[in-house]
Amino acid sequence: MRTDINSTLRTQLRTSAATTARTGEPDREVVAELRASGLLGIGVPVEYGGTGGTAADVNRVVEEIASVNASLAIIAFQHFAVCARITEWGTPEQRARLLPALADGTWLAASAWSEPGAGAAKRHLSSTGVRRHDGSWQLDGAKSFTTGAGLADLYLVLVRTGPAPTDSGGYGATGQTFFLVTADNPGIRPRLGLDLIGMRGSATGLVGLERCAVPDADRLGATDGAQQVIAQVRESGATLGAVSVGIAQAALDIAVCHANRHDLLTVPMFRHRLTELATHLESARALVDRAGARTAPNPGLTTLYSKLYASSAAEEICLDVARLLGSAGYQAGEGLTRLLADARGVALMGPTNDLCRELAAASWEH
Incomplete structure (x- = not known):
């Protein structure tokens, strides 16, 4: 696995940055080159096909990408963040099933946490997850400002699964749960359409959830336990x-x-x-x-x-x-x-x- 950008990829990233700034559309070809570069496995443990890099390694790679293409750096950062959450909170089955594909770039990951009206602290989510009689979950709602929308193969989705929160501090709230949703799930509909001022090539858009059926095996962390996961995010150092x-x-x-x-x-x-x-x-x-x-x-x-x-x-x-x-x-x-x-x-x-x-x-x- 590479831990730096080769000269060819650097040139492609720089050219893409100028083009996407004008068009506001992500450059799918350069995203494909990023997938193939080996860089996306930097933070994945060696036993799952990554290089086992530290947060400092992740920061260095992100900085290097951002020096030529900030939009692609944000996409990569979100990918690294989801990989870290799976490594830290995933079950052994989830890690074995998901991390190898995320490490070699076969899959690209994105986070879908924000939504209209939820506020920056994500305390007032409208999107919901309801447990069905067979133990699976049905997700419904709409997420906004999802970086990598339409490009990602795996989304880390935050929804409300419990009573409305009573606490008023912190990031996230009680009664929230994370789910790992693949892009081929018929209930998830990512789309672009946000006319951003900056980061115009980051594919930041909307993700709709409509009767999105997710098995309990794709729940990340405890039910109603997302706040604990969120609290640990900044502890990683990335x-x-x-x-x-x-x-x-x-x-x-x-x-x-x-x-x-x-x-x-x-x-x-x-x-x-x-x-x-x-x-x-x-x-x-x-x-x-x-x-x-x-x-x-x-x-x-x-x-x-x-x-x-x-x-x-x-x-x-x-x-x-x-x-x-x-x-x-x-x-x-x-x-x-x-x-x-x-x-x-x-x-x-x-x-x-x-x-x-x-x-x-x-x-x-x-």
Whole structure:
């Protein structure tokens, strides 16, 4: 299994990023190349066909992909996240059945948690799972902002299976359950149609659930136990901050390329400003690395901080590069415009930055 992007795939990812930013459609050919690259098995245990990489390895791969194509990095990140949930919470049968296909790219995974009206914390779900007389489940409802909709072969779906929640804090709520639903299930209907500002090639769309029959063997974790699974997600150390670091690196690369082309590295002001931007970037990367290493006293809190800081840093770096290039950036600013839109998009992905702040602030109460 590969743990880095070869030059051919890097070129394809970069070309695809520019194209999908204009069309708003995912590039299925480059997704196929990503599947075949061997990268998608980085976080899967060796015994199931993966490379057994750590959260730090996952973050590095995500950052590298994001430095050329943030939309594909988000798709890969969601795949890694589902693989991690199956590894941590799946039954031995689920791991043996699902992880090998996810490791070699035969299957691509996506998360379907969000839905209209549920809020960023996913506490007020309308989609439901009802146990049937034979022990299986029927899922009904609609999920929104699902990255990889229509591309994924496996969806990790969050629905309400118990009474309406009585608690008001945290991420997720009581009475919720996760299910693993394959794309060939006739009751699941993914579709695109969301006209996004950033991450336009991420196939972020809607997933409908209509009389979607799922065997109990495809329930992930305990019935009504999704909140416990969600609480452990940030403890893994894998962070969307890695996407932001990749975006920021791409913006800085544009500035350095411009400086070399116009002999601006001889100008102290320009040279010093690039150094300041690089320092800001390295600070964000260091926090992402710290989250991935899971060496902090509170790894989950560090993961929240890494997303907050890195996403803000990426947006600021993109803006500063645009200012630094001046009219040149305005004339040839398609790449910067895309990077800035993608940087802003990370802040809105779950857990959103506002929710990250709330979850982090709650730690001060104990």
